[in-house]
Amino acid sequence: MRYRPEPAPADAPAPSGTGVLLCNLGTPEAPTTPAVRRYLAQFLGDPRIVEAPRALWLPVLHGWVLRTRPARSAAKYRTVWTEQGSPLLAWSKKQASLLRGYLHEADLRVAVRHAMCYGQPAIAQELDALKAQGCARILVLPLYPQYSATTTASVHDAVFAWGRTVRSLPELRLAGAFHAHAGYVAALAGRIRQHWQAHGRPDVLLLSFHGLPQRMADLGDPYPQQCHETARLLAQALGLREGQYVTTFQSRFGRAKWLQPYTAPTLARLGQAGTGRVDVACPGFVSDCLETLEEIAEDARDTFLHAGGREFHYIPALNDDPDWIRALVSLVQQHLQGWPAA
Ligand SMILES: C=CC1=C(C)c2cc3[nH]c(cc4nc(cc5[nH]c(cc1n2)c(C)c5CCC(=O)O)C(CCC(=O)O)=C4C)c(C)c3C=C
Ligand SMILES: [Fe+2]
Numbered sequence: 001m002r003y004r005p006e007p008a009p010a011d012a013p014a015p016s017g018t019g020v021l022l023c024n025l026g027t028p029e030a031p032t033t034p035a036v037r038r039y040l041a042q043f044l045g046d047p048r049i050v051e052a053p054r055a056l057w058l059p060v061l062h063g064w065v066l067r068t069r070p071a072r073s074a075a076k077y078r079t080v081w082t083e084q085g086s087p088l089l090a091w092s093k094k095q096a097s098l099l100r101g102y103l104h105e106a107d108l109r110v111a112v113r114h115a116m117c118y119g120q121p122a123i124a125q126e127l128d129a130l131k132a133q134g135c136a137r138i139l140v141l142p143l144y145p146q147y148s149a150t151t152t153a154s155v156h157d158a159v160f161a162w163g164r165t166v167r168s169l170p171e172l173r174l175a176g177a178f179h180a181h182a183g184y185v186a187a188l189a190g191r192i193r194q195h196w197q198a199h200g201r202p203d204v205l206l207l208s209f210h211g212l213p214q215r216m217a218d219l220g221d222p223y224p225q226q227c228h229e230t231a232r233l234l235a236q237a238l239g240l241r242e243g244q245y246v247t248t249f250q251s252r253f254g255r256a257k258w259l260q261p262y263t264a265p266t267l268a269r270l271g272q273a274g275t276g277r278v279d280v281a282c283p284g285f286v287s288d289c290l291e292t293l294e295e296i297a298e299d300a301r302d303t304f305l306h307a308g309g310r311e312f313h314y315i316p317a318l319n320d321d322p323d324w325i326r327a328l329v330s331l332v333q334q335h336l337q338g339w340p341a342a
């Protein structure tokens, strides 16, 4: 059946509630080669992520990337895996649970769930769950502060795909970027200031954002501008002058040109130039994950220290920071305006 049947009206009261779905990228179910292969197949098979013509990309993906990368990536995932599983999933779950608690404290009766764009819990499954909980209105909030067609729009795509299977659709709102949201920037600044109160100040603060192919930026993806705007606002909130901070892009994939400057070569250059201490924060990641815990806190640290740097501090992502959860509450309230939420 093209559109799924709804429960008979006698079996279910008319939906009247409001729900929020927090969405992040996704992560493998386990740090094993087969699980990482399944995850990467879905992730890198999404044309939002790799835009190359399917006839060229799919043979490379299945014939080369999915044969070689999963074992290497699984080994990396094992270095960050916790008792709660993938850090990205564990933090997303905690953020949803804290947001639910804060909203209820504020007397807002809103159902809150979390979902992943690739892997589990899937966006479609969690939208079904919110609907089954009686939500007549759903706000979808991608947890990417900076909009990119690769990330924010891929969450939106998943919502549209789900919508095409549903007979009685709830009202839907899709949130976009929050790169300049005052509460988000203040939470980032607070996190960095706290680190400095405990450990002193660095010579340079490096703000590392996930990279993007330069071609996507050239085609109009607003991501790089939004990263630079977040960095500028954050530096302003911290009272930093030019030269005291640098903005870079990490996680390059493949051989094409990505946004520059790249994080690792910048750290190598800073180390070689005699910079004693560097602190690194990753404002684009609201949750610690493979890209921050392994690529930055492990690999980038080695790069800087081997290049001659003396001290490297990774400042953790916002995770369960109370100021960040309050910023999430304010973002949600902003997007729920006009909807009954009590
Ligand atoms: C073409 C490849 C990729 C694009 C474009 C891309 C954009 C992009 N990604 C994030 C956030 C995250 N990416 C993460 C992991 C990750 N990213 C890529 C590739 C691209 N990302 C790969 C292949 C991987 C998997 C790991 C690996 O094999 O190296 C993660 C972490 C996931 C986790 O489980 O912890 C996040 C988060 C953004 C914000 C972004 C565009 C701006
Ligand atoms: Fe990525």
Ligand SMILES: [Fe+2]
Pocket (backbone or CB within 6 Å): 251, 290, 291, 295
């Ligand atoms: Fe990476």
